[in-house]
Amino acid sequence: MSKIAGSPKVANLNDLLAVAYQIEIDAVERYNLLADQMETHNNPELVKVFRDLARAEGIHGEEIRRLAGDFDVVAHARQIAKIERSESPEEAELDSAHYLMTPWHALQLSLAGEKRALAYFTSIVETAKDPKVKDMAAELVEEETEHVNLVHRLLRRYPQPSESWAEDLDPPASQE
Amino acid sequence: MSTVDTRRVYKQADYKSDIKPIWCPGCGDYHVLMSFARAFAQLGLPPEDIVVVSGIGCSSRIPAYTNCYGFHGVHGRSLAIAAGLKVTRPDLTVVVASGDGDGYSIGGNHFLHACRRNVDMTYVVMDNRIYGMTKGQPSPTTEPEFDTALSPGGTHLRPFHPLVIALASGANFIARCFSGEPNETAAVLVEAIQHPGFSFVEILSPCVTFRPDEKAWKDLVHPAPVTPTTDPGKAARRIMTDDGFNLGILYRGNREPFQPAVGAANVDLSELEKDFEL
Numbered sequence: 063m064s065k066i067a068g069s070p071k072v073a074n075l076n077d078l079l080a081v082a083y084q085i086e087i088d089a090v091e092r093y094n095l096l097a098d099q100m101e102t103h104n105n106p107e108l109v110k111v112f113r114d115l116a117r118a119e120g121i122h123g124e125e126i127r128r129l130a131g132d133f134d135v136v137a138h139a140r141q142i143a144k145i146e147r148s149e150s151p152e153e154a155e156l157d158s159a160h161y162l163m164t165p166w167h168a169l170q171l172s173l174a175g176e177k178r179a180l181a182y183f184t185s186i187v188e189t190a191k192d193p194k195v196k197d198m199a200a201e202l203v204e205e206e207t208e209h210v211n212l213v214h215r216l217l218r219r220y221p222q223p224s225e226s227w228a229e230d231l232d233p234p235a236s237q238e
Numbered sequence: 239m240s241t242v243d244t245r246r247v248y249k250q251a252d253y254k255s256d257i258k259p260i261w262c263p264g265c266g267d268y269h270v271l272m273s274f275a276r277a278f279a280q281l282g283l284p285p286e287d288i289v290v291v292s293g294i295g296c297s298s299r300i301p302a303y304t305n306c307y308g309f310h311g312v313h314g315r316s317l318a319i320a321a322g323l324k325v326t327r328p329d330l331t332v333v334v335a336s337g338d339g340d341g342y343s344i345g346g347n348h349f350l351h352a353c354r355r356n357v358d359m360t361y362v363v364m365d366n367r368i369y370g371m372t373k374g375q376p377s378p379t380t381e382p383e384f385d386t387a388l389s390p391g392g393t394h395l396r397p398f399h400p401l402v403i404a405l406a407s408g409a410n411f412i413a414r415c416f417s418g419e420p421n422e423t424a425a426v427l428v429e430a431i432q433h434p435g436f437s438f439v440e441i442l443s444p445c446v447t448f449r450p451d452e453k454a455w456k457d458l459v460h461p462a463p464v465t466p467t468t469d470p471g472k473a474a475r476r477i478m479t480d481d482g483f484n485l486g487i488l489y490r491g492n493r494e495p496f497q498p499a500v501g502a503a504n505v506d507l508s509e510l511e512k513d514f515e516l
Contacts, residue, residue: 095268096263098258098259099259099261099263099268100263101258102258102259102260103262103263140249149420149421156264156268156269157264157266157269157417157418157444157446157453157456158264159263159264160263160264160446161262161263163263234373234374234447234448
């Protein structure tokens with residue numbers, strides 16, 4: 063199912079800013095939830111990765127707030143920016159989490175989220191009739207493209223783990 | 239004269255407690271918790287007017303993670319507790335959370351009679367086809383050939399069919415959801431809570447630790463290609479012949495909920511205590 067199914071209708075520039083803001087805030091919440099899970103399951107390296115990702119998305123959200131100027135994008139987001147079906151494009155997939163996951167896995171989740179956001183804003187550029195919406199969506203496409211490139215750069219630091227990454231020498235129970 | 243709408247608008251966060259869940263990362267129950275909060279927010283119910291009741295198991299930890307009233311009961315007895323609560327406090331919204339072990343095995347008999355009694359409450363069973371909390375024993379919904387060190391060669395027992403049992407026993411609303419689709423699940427929960435009588439919602443919620451094979455569920459689930467029916471015969475045929483991955487509202491009955499007249503308690507507790515004096 064598409065990650066943008068049932069996404070809110072973007073009728074004008076304020077709607078677009080509200081949706082863009084909400085997408086970032088949803089991502090912040092999701093990364094913090096994943097960080098909490100890793101904290102509970104004693105994977106401190108991943109706690110840091112997810113908290114850093116949450117912080118980065120929060121900064122993006124603030125940038126959108128600044129772009130909106132005097133317009134109360136937070137209140138408008140609360141009113142209109144609800145994805146009716148499935149999840150917000152940039153939210154990392156919860157069901158892909160694992161207690162032994164590595165930073166490479168976390169960044170793969172992040173990359174997938176950035177790509178979904180990129181596809182979402184690209185679809186707005188392609189379909190918007192209002193030139194202001196089209197221009198702003200194009201800016202957001204540039205922004206998301208940069209995020210995708212950034213995650214690719216970060217991935218160079220974390221090579222793909224071996225196939226046995228999920229092997230637990232003290233597993234929860236024998237599952238022979 | 240115009241009136242000011244002073245009703246508070248609730249957000250999902252208003253229904254979540256500060257306690258961090260200890261479920262395994264990747265567990266479907268995280269999504270179910272999210273769906274609860276979304277459904278409650280959509281209904282605009284004050285958290286103090288909702289009671290989440292549970293038994294024992296991974297899924298039954300959910301009351302602690304909500305900011306509503308909660309009752310973490312004994313194994314398999316959540317429905318009895320919830321029914322007692324609802325008939326004495328019909329003003330409250332009662333949601334019961336359970337799992338396939340707690341709900342269908344230890345609490346199996348309560349399940350039948352809760353459906354039959356048709357008290358106005360919502361029963362959510364997070365089905366992962368395994369006892370997760372006690373390390374992976376087969377549950378009533380585990381496949382007969384599920385072969386592990388804890389069930390060598392599989393149990394060879396026919397799995398329990400909760401939706402058919404619920405329909406035959408008199409549940410007034412029956413739906414199946416998938417945890418990985420939290421918005422769709424929240425929408426079904428909204429309808430289940432609003433529907434009068436006993437609503438039963440089975441949520442397929444993968445156990446990533448003991449049933450990693452259930453990760454494939456997200457590719458198997460699909461919306462039920464039918465509209466909900468009020469005809470139990472039609473619903474029975476649908477439920478008995480579907481592939482187990484049909485999602486949506488499968489039956490919407492119109493039985494009157496059971497709500498006995500319950501007056502205010504007029505009992506002097508100190509008098510009652512005397513009966514138990516040794």
